[in-house]
Amino acid sequence: MSKPRAAVSWSGGKDSYLALNRARQQFDVAALITMFTEDGTRSRSHGLRPEVLQRQAELLQLELLPGRGSWQSYEAEFKRLLRELHDRQFSHVVFGDIFLDDHKHWVERVCTETALIAVEPLWEQPTSQLLLEFLNLGGEAHIVAIKAALLDESWLGRPLSAELLPEFEKLGIDPCGEYGEYHTLVTASPLFTAPLTITDIGHHLHDGYWMLDIVLAS
Missing domain, CATH: 3.40.50.620 (HUPs)
Structure with a gap:
């Protein structure tokens, strides 16, 4: 069927x-x-x-x-x-x-x-477990946007990792950024046929968010 x-x-x-x-x-x-x-x-x-x-x-x-x-x-x-x-x-x-x-x-x-x-496959799942599930699947992602009122520009471009969980907890940030605290871009995964190769050409402030300007690597 x-x-x-x-x-x-x-x-x-x-x-x-x-x-x-x-x-x-x-x-x-x-x-x-x-x-x-x-x-x-x-x-x-x-x-x-x-x-x-x-x-x-x-x-x-x-x-x-x-x-x-x-x-x-x-x-x-x-x-x-x-x-x-x-x-x-x-x-x-x-x-x-x-x-x-x-x-x-x-x-x-x-x-x-x-x-x-x-x-809604993720509905009401513990967000710390979802973050670890993504990583354990072999996913790679980078932080490409952050809420300026909560996080500073040093967070932009950081790779997602289990080591971020205690930092998120200390700052009161949901592990998956479910309240819009941060956003990510998946750059590699088992479902991708190859890695996503990108270049960061700067960042800007827009509607209360610091955002990386990402382009495809030449």
């Missing part, structure tokens, strides 16, 4: 990777979906360039379906992507939420309104 066809809401970070990895056991994961700014130059979630996320999709051997919109038009554009998935015989969409109820309720609603089923 064939598996149901699913897409993954993809940020490029560890949580969406973990959700993808878990979902593969139950679903035929065939695409990634990512929302970008209106001009298409940065992802809405992590401020990443589209070519970086496209390269991740290629390394995962998956199609990337991009959407563009302002925060005001975000829902309408996201639902356009969902309707496209439905028209292409997808039945499920996988998300990497852990314990943010408002976002979980939102994705369940927009999926229901477009005749799709939202799947």
